[in-house]
Amino acid sequence: MPRTRTVRADLVIVAGLVAATQMSWGVVIPVMPVLAETLDASVTDLGLLIALFGLGRLFANLPAGRLAERVNQKWLLLVSVVAVVAFMALSGFVTDLNQLFVLRVLTGIGGGFAVTVGNAFIASTTAPERRGRALGTLHAFQLAGGALGPSVGGFVAAWSGPTAAFLVSGAAAAAFAIAGVFWLRSPQRQHPSESIAAGEAPRRRQWLLRDRSMLAICIVGFAVFFARFGGQQFLVPVLAYDQAGMTEAQLGLVLGVIAGLNIGLIGVAGWFTDKYGRKAVIIPAMLISSLAFVGYSFASTLGAFIVVSAVVGLFTSIAAPAQVAYLADIAPVARQGSAVGIYRTFGDLAALIGPVVLGVLVEHHGGWAGVVTVSACGTVAAIWFWLRARRTRPVPQPEPAEQATAAVAA
Structure with missing residues (x-):
């Protein structure tokens, strides 16, 4: 993980937000068939409920990436995670199958924004020579969240019912979002370092x-x-x-x-x-x-x-x-x-x-x-x-504490 305290705190918070978002998706896997049964949903409807989350993420990725270049990445990430928490909570109280369809799409959109912006945040605030470890840490948190989700969802649903699983799914995300408000730094610019490919800087293209x-x-x-x-x-x-x-x-x-x-x-x-x-x-x-x-x-x-x-x-x-x-x-x-x-x-x-x-x-x-x-x-x-694909290697750079801190400071 990056060595400076500021970068390390940012990485932990962003990784926690992404992991909590992934866990929110996984929590409902054991719960969705039960909820679908109470709404008289067919097997086809159940498959559609699962697919709609992925469809929402698919639609969100490109707009999320463009917005991450134009607005404050910190607040865009936090708003996305809060949206996931809100949509998940509402899903536990639906009384109509069509309502659940809409909420699954909206939850997927929020999740797509969170994961895309989280990756862009770490990529833009980490020097190339440490980027692999930082993004690897983020990926590990993301996998852990996805792996824990179904287990947590099944246990909570068995203990307190399907509605409780939807509510609990957003608790970790809400906790990291609160931490992010106070401790997550807002990057002013993308990191100035670039990699070189076979001695030649990457060319910029519109498309x-x-x-x-x-x-x-x-x-x-x-x-x-x-x-x-x-x-x-x-x-x-x-x-x-x-x-x-x-x-x-x-x-x-x-x-x-x-x-x-x-x-x-x-x-x-x-x-x-x-x-x-x-x-x-x-x-x-x-x-x-x-x-x-x-x-x-x-x-x-x-x-x-x-x-x-x-x-x-x-x-x-x-x-x-x-x-x-x-x-x-x-x-x-x-x-x-x-x-x-x-x-x-x-x-x-x-x-x-x-x-x-x-x-x-x-x-x-x-x-x-x-x-x-x-x-x-x-x-x-x-x-x-x-x-x-051309070969890349990081550009070696000195790493004084002040420089690393300034790269992610608001």
Whole structure:
């Protein structure tokens, strides 16, 4: 993590806000079927309720990125988180299914703003030589929030009912928002440091996706979200039950291995990213994790599933902070917010279509077709990135305490 007290406090608060937002989404996963049943919702309605959150995030990413370049990032982030808290609380008291549909979209929009602005905030207030560790810390908090959400939601709902779960889901976010009002600093400008690519400064373009490196990292982001939401969260459970005959508890163990590796190794991965460069980490990690995913086709026992999941989770976690750090390196200083918004739009699009595409493939051709598709998507993305993306390295800079503090001071 960054060394100065001011930067460290900002990172903890922003990471806490993003993690609490992710936890708010996960809390309602075990609760939503119960609430839908009380509103006489069908199975299709339930699927739509889950999808509408992602749709709201998809619509929010680009506007959030542009606004992050034009208004105070501190207050934009806090307002977004407060909106999530308010919409979640209202969702617990709905009396009509259409009301819940609207609130799910609004909650997704608020969540999309929070995550996009939070990433842009850290990217713009952290020097390039420490950006991988800082963004890795943010990503670890985000994963932890998402992993804790369903457990907290299930416990609270069983103890006090579904309405209480919606209310509790916003408590952590509200606490971090209050802390942010008093202790989160407002960055005046994007960090002046930029990275260099093969001795040449990144070129500024009006349309970011005309930059082949920007397009390449967005394709990588698409493949990563496709594998996470379509592969790990949809396809792996299907294979676990149908192919390996695993129980719910055993599947929980496998998913816990993936989540634990992703969270536990983020710090080490960020250090590797800052020391050896983003591209040097992204390419081998993506290739190994993508090729290892093929192992799920042959995993017919609990032990095999754990081994494959460990390898996939290990190299997925290594690549995670390098991807966002690379994005921050190549984006023009004044376009950090838009770059994050575009990257997350590619990812959320993959999260929406991934389960659908893989579901069709599994239904008509079997589980192996889904596994090969996930593996091929990641492999092609890694090769595309290898061939098209320029190499970046941080610009070394002195780091006196006054300079680091001024970079994030209001």
